[in-house]
Each structure stands twice: as structure tokens, then as C-alpha cells.
Amino acid sequence: MNPHLTRLYQLAQQPSRRIIGLMSGTSLDGLDVALCRLHGHGPATRLELEHFATVPYAEAVRQRIREVFAREQVSLEYLTLLNAWLGRLHAALVNQCLQQWQVSPAEVDLLASHGQTVYHAPAHQHQQPGFAGLNATLQLGDGDHVAVGTGIITLSDFRQKHIAGGGEGAPLAAYGDFLLLSSPHEERLLLNLGGIANFTYLPRAGQAAGTAFSTDTGPGNTLLDATVRQHRPGLSYDADGRLALAGHMHEGLLQELLAHPFFAAPLPKTTGPELFSPAYLQQAQAHSGTLELRLEDVLATLTEFSALGVARAARQAFGARPALRVYASGGGAHNPALRAALRRHLPACPLATTEALGVLPDAKEAILFALLANEAVAGQPITMGAGRQRVPAITMGKISLPG
Template sequence: MHRLAQLAQQPSRRIIGLMSGTSLDGLDVALCRLHGHGPATRLELEHFATVGYDEEFRRRVRQVFAREQVSLEYLTLLHAWLGRAHARMVLDCLREWQVAPAEVDLLASHGQTVYHAPAHQHQHPDFPGLNATLQLGDADHLAVGTGIITVGDFRQKHVAGGGEGAPLATYGDFLLLSSPNEERLLLNLGGIANFTYLPRTNAASAQAGSAALSTDTGPGNTLLDAVVRQHFPHLSFDEDGRLGAAGTVHPELLAELLKHPFFAAALPKTTGPELFNLAYLHAAQVCTGTADLAVEDLLATLVELSATGVARAVRLALGPQPALAVYASGGGAHNPVLMAALQRLLPACRFASTAVLGVPPDAKEAILFALLANEAVAGQPVSIGAGSQRVPAIRMGKISLPD
């Protein structure tokens, strides 16, 4: 406790942020120096790496990933195994960067989401109205394995405070990327697409976040990656969108996919691969007689689905003709076909990478969890948004000591 009190009083903290997304491509590791806290936070990214997962790692996670029924023994063992595996990856990065673990103040671990169950999605009769989410990769194993105080399990406090456990980027986007000069939309194109809307704001104001909004919009890359893996076992994603670029959008299939009530639901909302998966896709194909659709056409249609989900949510939040700066991150930001579709559907918006704001797009989520850990130790709870869209003023993250 004395060490935590010391960390809170330091002018800056060196924090490693970890992120492992639904695409299961690897563990993002960002070593950051954070100065201050709250709206006055300044961040320097010292090092970043993505430690790729091998196929055996992915196979183990997929045994429980977004499945309603799993082996309880396997789930329990995987929780500890993932924590230890991530600890080894962190130590490997530190050795490569020639940084001793003792020189790092905190480790911020998102963990691996294996099931996301907002109330609107599960509708379980035993748990009406209950939001829940589950991330594996025990933080105690990370703390003991690295010797670094670890802040983990961020999403549980968000649920306890009245949220759905996602998206969490709101806090970091607001604290780090708000601008008094520009209306911004921070678009993350991960497995699930989400955005944070940031109006022009005086970042020093206590009420600066009252008009901010963060929401999921639907699938980003999750369906695209699943189809690629299904048809091309040697590939994990459609690099540069080449396969999708060779196809043609199938209007009937797109319309059937967009009939899902998620797309018409009020903002903010969250979802996951528990809903947007191959079963959802196959049901739509059966309804439209497109089970034998060429894979290139299928991918082109799914790109349009992802872009349409984003565009509909943006219009729902900001009106029919939104005109603002959009800064993209996540794997989908590297897909030129997806980015072109977004520009076509939101013609008045100006698209760029978060890199122009000093935040590398592949590192953004890991950086934001480092920021959340900084707030957990040194900050004050900040409320984002207003009314039914308000994100609670809470400190997120459980603290695990290394001894």
C-alpha cells in the first residue's frame, strides 16, 4: 500500500499497457510514460510491439471463445495459463528493449475477452437485466510472473457501475485525445467496431466530457477474419483487403444481415462475436439462397456490412450528414476497401489515422489501458456523457501485488 501511495504522488509513472483483442492475432505491448492524470495527462510512447500468437495459442483460446457451453476445468486452467503466457511475453519485450522490470511502475492488463453478455444480448431468464463480461488471463499470475504491480480486469467495475463493460475507450479517448479546436470521432476497427465521439471541448473543464459518446457499431473484422480462416486455413485475415476488393457486394445478403435488431437499437450499445459469428452469417445466407456465394463476393458484402454499421451509428449519434474529423485505429484501418467504403458512406467526414495525433493505430488500445491504470492509481473518477448515455464516474481495474 505504501508503494501505491508513492506511485500516486509521483509526477509521472512508467506503465506497460497490454491488449489482446478478439482477432487473436497477438498481444499488444506498449511501454508508456504518463505524466500527471485526468484531463492534464501527457503520454509518451517509449516502446511498442505486438507479440504474435501461434496457432496452438489460438486453438486453446478458441476452445472457450464466445461459446455458450465449455469445459469448466478447461476454462479454469486457461485463466491461469493465459496470465503466465502474457507474463512471459512482457518479460521478452522488456529484455528486447533493455528495460528491467524494476524500472516499470505498473502493468495494465486488459486480458482476453472470451464472453461478452450485455443484457440486451443474452436475455437469460435467470438473470434479467444483468450485464456481464468475462476476460481471462489472471492478473495475479502476471504480477508474480513479472514482479510488476498489475492492474487488470478493468471491465468488471464498468459493469458494476451500470455500464455494459464496453467500449472502454471512452475514458482514454476523452482524457488523451480531446481537442478544443476540433470535433473528433475516434473510430476503432477491431473485431468489433466502435467509436468515441468527442465534441470540441475545453479539456481543463470539469464538464468537458458531458457531450462525449462511445458505442459499438457492429462487426469490424470478426466476420471477415472468420470467413478467411474458413476458406483459406493458411491465412488469418484478408491482407490489404485484396480478396474483398476482387468481389462484388450482394445486396440481398447485405439487407438480410442488416435486419438484425442490433443495428436499429438505441445508442450506446455493445456486442461481440457471440452475436456476430458464422452462425449469424450462415442463417442470412440460407434466407437469401447465397450459401454458394463466391468467397470474394462474400467478403465484399461483409466489408459493406461493417462500414454500414459504423455509418448508421454515426448518423444516429450526429445527424444525417455528419461532418467531422474521423481518426481510425485497429486492424480494419489497414484495409483500404473498408476505409474507402466508410468514406463513401460518410462523404463529409475527413478520415485519417490516429498516427497524426501521435498515437500509432496498432498501439492505441494498449496505450488506453495504460492510461486507465494510471487513473486507477493516481486519478479521480471522471464521468463521460450525459443522461442514458452517461458512462459512470468510476476507477476501473483490480490491483494485484507481485508478493
């Protein structure tokens, strides 16, 4: 038998596995690298985060990705080259982290690589003739290059199976949130404030898993960050929400931003920067006569827009006055302006970060993919949700052998 397949069989029998989770989000700020020790599988999973780092991308790396990021038309040759180049880059960054942590690649059982999303095309959004009802998504950073570059068995391309199983490719957070963060004592909303905002609803542990689900809610940081980059060269985001806190929300612009049918669509739903792009903002400003609005006022309005997207989805799911605990993660969890707006719009929902649950907010998504890899090798597909809120019971991740 191939020794790598023998190794996979052995890993499935072990009581624990050491897995690296990788995440590179739509903010393009860098690669999150989480070295995890995962004990058991399924609802009994226990996780130890041994090491975590966000390795910042150089501006040249961001620029390479932006050449294809959320663009309808790109060079096919460039896209093909970037796929391999990103795989090699991610492998090199993993090796760099392992060296700093004084961990040998041979001491790591598996590597779970999300890759870099460059285009997300749910059926409700692309509307392409001839592809009716087809969801699609594309992540770059080929898993074979990661496996060969690190010498570690790699699982990658997780989102394709979600689509093949009847999902939309996002969000995937429900799986990891359900396994790791369910509580017998409280209902929880696990809110990820990344480029796109999404949340997972978790009933009390022991209740029917059929009520758990995940949904995107609209933009998180994507429009905020893009607007800062456009108007403040040298800045990549609004640190501590200082610019937004210095501005005033414009009601006319806010209503134009909220006019898209996405916000009235039934849950769950998914979206991306392909829809909520700088062009979307510019069109809303043109319609509301706010093209000359101060940057601070635009950012204050966009902050309100992101918070209202979350609040509207929560009300859609849980009634006019939702009352459950919210635990935030992602870059937006560090933004005081966004947190304040969320508290205004969800006054009966106590807001904390996932650090209160023992999970670093910045590491949560990388941890998720380590969990998915652990389930792929040692677990069983999990059934969650029902009807439109069904979470496909599938095993995710394509396996790349290092030799």
C-alpha cells in the same frame, strides 16, 4: 505497511509513472505491449510511448483460446486452467519484450492487463431468464499470475467495474480518448476497427464533457477474419483487403445481415462475436439464397456491412450527414477496402488514422489500459455523458501485488 502498498502511495505522488499496457483483442492475432511514460493525470495527462510491440500468438495459442471463445458451452475445468495459463503466458511475453528493450522490470511502475475476452453478455443480447437486466463479460489471463510472473504491480479486469457502475463492460475507449485526444479545435470521432467496431465522440475540449460517449457499432473484422480462416486455411485475415476488393457486394445478403434489431437499438450499445458469428453469416446467406456465393463476393459484402454499421450509428447520433473528423485505429484501419467503404458512407467525414494525432493505431488500445491504470492510482473518476450515454464515473482495475 506492506511495501507494495507503500509503493502505490508513492506512485500516486510522483509527477509521472512508467506503465505497461497490454491488449489481446478478439482477432486473437497476438498480445499488444505498450511501454508508456504518463505525466500527470486527468485532462492534463501527457503520454510518451517509449516502446511498442505486437507479439504474435502461435497457432496453438489461438486454438486454445478458440476452444472457449464466444461459445455458450465449454469445459469448466478447461476454462479454469486457461485463465491461469494465459496469465503466465502474458507475463512471459512481457518479460520477453522488456529483455528486447533492455528495460528491467524494476524500472516499470505498473502493468495494466486487459486480458483475453472470451465471452461478452450484455443484457439485451443474452436474454437469460433469471438474469434480466444483468450485463456480464469475461476476460481470462489472471492478474495475479501476471504480477508474480513479471514482478510488477498489475491492474487487471477493468471491465467488471464498468458493469458494476451501470455500464455494459464495453466499449471503454471513451476514458482514454477523452483524456488524451480531445481537441479545442475540432469535434472528433475516434473509430476503433477491431473485431467489433466502436467509436468515441469527443466534443471540442472546453465544451461540456457531458456530450462525450462511446458505442459499439457492429462487427469490424470479426466476420471478415472468420470467413477467411474458414475458406482459406493458412490465412488468418484478408491482407490489404485484396480478396474483398476483387469481389462484388451482394445487396440481398447485405440486407439480411443488417436486419438484426441491434442496428436499430438506441445508442450507446455493445455487442460481440457471440452475436456476429459465422452462424449469423450462414443464416443470413441461407435466407438470401447466397450459400454458394464466391468468397470474394462474401468478403466484399461483409466489408460493406462493417462500414454501414459505423455509418448508421454515426447518422443515429449526428444526423443524416455527419460532418466531423474521423480518426481510425485497430486492424481494420489497415484495410483499404474497409476505408474506401467508410468514405463512401460518410462522405462529409474526413478519414485519417490516429497516427495523425501522434498515437500509433495498433498501439492505441494497449495505451488505453495504461491510461486507466494511471487514473486508478493517481487520478479521480471522470464524469462524461448523460442519460443513456452516461459514461460511469468510476476507477477501474483490480490490483494484484507481485509478492
